[in-house]
Every structure is written in structure tokens, then in C-alpha cells.
Amino acid sequence: MASNANRFPDFTFRPRNARILAIVAIILCAIGVVASVVGGVHWFGVLLWLTGAFLAYVLWVHPKVVLTDAAVAFVNPFTDVNIPWDAIINVETKYSLTVQTPTQKYGAWAAPAPGATSSLRETSRTEREYKRAEGKDKSKFTTMRPGDQTSTDSGLVANQIRARLADKAERGLLDIDKTETAVVTRRVNVLHVATLLVLIAATIVAGYLFP
Numbered sequence: 001m002a003s004n005a006n007r008f009p010d011f012t013f014r015p016r017n018a019r020i021l022a023i024v025a026i027i028l029c030a031i032g033v034v035a036s037v038v039g040g041v042h043w044f045g046v047l048l049w050l051t052g053a054f055l056a057y058v059l060w061v062h063p064k065v066v067l068t069d070a071a072v073a074f075v076n077p078f079t080d081v082n083i084p085w086d087a088i089i090n091v092e093t094k095y096s097l098t099v100q101t102p103t104q105k106y107g108a109w110a111a112p113a114p115g116a117t118s119s120l121r122e123t124s125r126t127e128r129e130y131k132r133a134e135g136k137d138k139s140k141f142t143t144m145r146p147g148d149q150t151s152t153d154s155g156l157v158a159n160q161i162r163a164r165l166a167d168k169a170e171r172g173l174l175d176i177d178k179t180e181t182a183v184v185t186r187r188v189n190v191l192h193v194a195t196l197l198v199l200i201a202a203t204i205v206a207g208y209l210f211p
Contacts, residue, residue: 093147113147
């Protein structure tokens with residue numbers, strides 16, 4: 001009888017370089033706020049820099065991918081998507097980590113595929129490993145795209161998802177009869193949307209009233 005015990009611990013992934021970008025952006029925005037209040041408050045500048053800091057948080061700090069025994073969760077800047085394992089039919093890494101269900105594809109903001117420069121770097125690294133793999137199985141080096149490499153954000157998370165899917169399939173824990181009916185939940189982050197709209201509106205108003 002197949003064991004229902006989860007063989008994988010819960011896994012949370014955040015972009016590797018995102019926090020550094022966020023810290024730099026927020027520091028610059030803080031400097032901008034200070035500059036906007038020195039010698040008299042310039043509300044347009046203050047609100048503009050605050051909007052920038054908020055966007056840095058939403059785009060680079062908040063997003064993550066969470067894998068549990070029940071589902072794959074994509075926490076994106078303005079939406080949260082919860083995808084049951086039974087609903088997953090494919091995992092792609094062309095532009096970002098993307099999970100396909102029978103009705104739709106869902107992308108993870110936190111796990112982008114590498115850009116052109118990173119792709120060239122990964123290709124070069126793979127070629128070096130290929131040359132060093134004398135007498136070993138080289139098939140994996142000829143079929144893996146840069147976005148699937150585990151050294152990339154998209155590849156690392158995709159590998160985790162595929163490993164868990166394979167394990168569940170092997171132990172008979174995936175119900176193919178539920179693939180079409182498994183419910184994917186998608187929730188808009190109302191707080192983030194509302195905060196951004198308020199900041200943008202306040203910035204525009206300040207630009208007219210306090211030029």
C-alpha cells in the first residue's frame with residue numbers, strides 16, 4: 001500500500017537577487033524622501049518616492065513560491081494563486097516558471113527564466129560540464145534549456161515541482177480523474193492594489209496642488 005506521508009518538507013522560494021535590489025531601491029527612495037523635505041516639504045516628491053519604495057517591496061520582496069503537500073502556491077505582486085497537485089499537467093520554464101492546468105497557465109513572478117546574458121552564461125557553463133563528463137551519460141546536457149538549469153530561479157523551483165509530482169505519481173497519490181475538476185483558486189491582493197492606487201492618485205493630486 002502506498003504511503004500517504006509527505007516525503008518532501010514544505011518549500012518556500014524567494015528570488016535570489018530580489019532582496020538586494022529592493023534594499024538598494026528602498027534606500028534610494030528614502031534618500032529621495034529626505035531630499036524632498038529638506039528646506040520645506042515638497043509633497044509631490046515625497047509621495048513619488050514613497051510610491052517607488054512601495055513598488056520595490058511589492059515587486060521584489062513580497063513574491064514567492066510555496067510548495068506544500070497539498071498545492072503549489074504562487075504569491076505574485078498583486079495576486080495569489082493556489083494550484084492543487086492533481087490539477088497540474090505540465091511545468092514550463094520558457095519565460096518564467098509556469099504551471100499548466102487543463103484550462104489555464106499560471107506564471108510565478110518569483111521564478112523568472114534567465115535573460116539573454118544569463119542564458120549565455122548557463123549555456124557556457126553547461127558546455128564546460130559536458131566536456132568534463134568524459135565517459136559519463138551526456139544526454140542531460142543536450143536536452144535541458146537554460147531556464148531548466150537548477151542554477152536558475154525558474155529551474156530550481158521547476159525541479160522541485162517535477163520531483164514532487166513524480167513522487168506522488170509513483171506512489172499513486174495523483175488522482176487523474178480530478179485533473180479536470182480540481183479547483184485552482186486565484187485571489188487578488190486587494191491591499192496592494194488599493195495602496196498603489198491611493199499612492200498614485202495622491203501623487204497626481206500633489207503634482208497639481210503643490211507643483
